[in-house]
Amino acid sequence: MPSEAVQTSGKVSEEKSRKPRNVWVVIIYVVLVLGLDTLGNYNYRWPDLIVLKWGYWASVWIAPYTNQLSVYIKAPLASFDLFKFLFWFVIPVLWCWRGMDWKAWNKERWTKLERGLLKAAIIVIPVSMFLIPYIPGINQYYHGMNRGGGIDWAAAFLMLVWTVSWLPGWEFMHRYLLLGAVHKKWPKWGWLLVPISEFVYHLQKPPIEAGLMFAFGLVLTWYAVKRENFRFPFFMHLIVELSLILWLYIF
Numbered sequence: 001m002p003s004e005a006v007q008t009s010g011k012v013s014e015e016k017s018r019k020p021r022n023v024w025v026v027i028i029y030v031v032l033v034l035g036l037d038t039l040g041n042y043n044y045r046w047p048d049l050i051v052l053k054w055g056y057w058a059s060v061w062i063a064p065y066t067n068q069l070s071v072y073i074k075a076p077l078a079s080f081d082l083f084k085f086l087f088w089f090v091i092p093v094l095w096c097w098r099g100m101d102w103k104a105w106n107k108e109r110w111t112k113l114e115r116g117l118l119k120a121a122i123i124v125i126p127v128s129m130f131l132i133p134y135i136p137g138i139n140q141y142y143h144g145m146n147r148g149g150g151i152d153w154a155a156a157f158l159m160l161v162w163t164v165s166w167l168p169g170w171e172f173m174h175r176y177l178l179l180g181a182v183h184k185k186w187p188k189w190g191w192l193l194v195p196i197s198e199f200v201y202h203l204q205k206p207p208i209e210a211g212l213m214f215a216f217g218l219v220l221t222w223y224a225v226k227r228e229n230f231r232f233p234f235f236m237h238l239i240v241e242l243s244l245i246l247w248l249y250i251f
Contacts, residue, residue: 026181030173033087034201040083041204079158081165088169092177101228104176109229118232121239129247137206142248156249163241171234174198174217175224183225194221216240
């Protein structure tokens with residue numbers, strides 16, 4: 001019967017949409033984009049990463065218009081990391097769009113405990129930033145970022161723009177795209193590859209910060225596996241980054 005054919009077709013389409021992504025393709029993609037980004041951070045010219053730097057193109061486009069307004073436009077555009085936004089967020093989202101677990105992003109899986117933890121984090125994490133001066137490696141790393149130089153709203157805004165360009169992609173690529181693939185392939189231990197990836201990428205920072213990132217990622221990834229709630233890890237990471245901005249340029 002036609003109705004049965006339509007129903008069967010719908011089930012087939014749903015099964016295809018939920019078919020796990022090839023784990024090795026996902027792993028290679030994540031390693032590649034993180035590796036290219038790391039090379040860009042160290043200003044390597046091979047491959048020619050300048051074409052992936054939004055700040056370069058923003059300068060080219062806006063430079064001819066040397067009026068005062070262009071100065072205010074140029075700085076935020078240059079602070080927005082186009083490479084991270086495209087390769088960490090846009091492409092992974094398009095990749096996962098078919099068969100996206102939308103409930104992982106809405107309020108259906110929220111609990112009172114999670115709301116309470118987020119409220120506590122809003123207080124505890126900003127306060128914990130004042131421990132940075134007593135942590136030698138991290139304090140030296142952030143020493144040149146205007147700490148103690150008074151309030152700098154402009155710098156805070158530019159760092160906020162930069163954070164917006166990479167944070168959603170970092171969380172989505174790691175705790176949705178990569179986590180979904182490795183957890184389906186290796187249900188018992190595959191999720192550990194996510195905090196390991198975060199740790200290796202952060203080795204370009206002080207070792208203690210890389211270690212803290214591993215511990216932080218370990219907890220958030222474990223939570224994402226258990227609760228299938230990806231908004232909570234994102235908001236926790238967002239609180240950390242906003243707290244760092246406040247500590248560096250406002251408080």
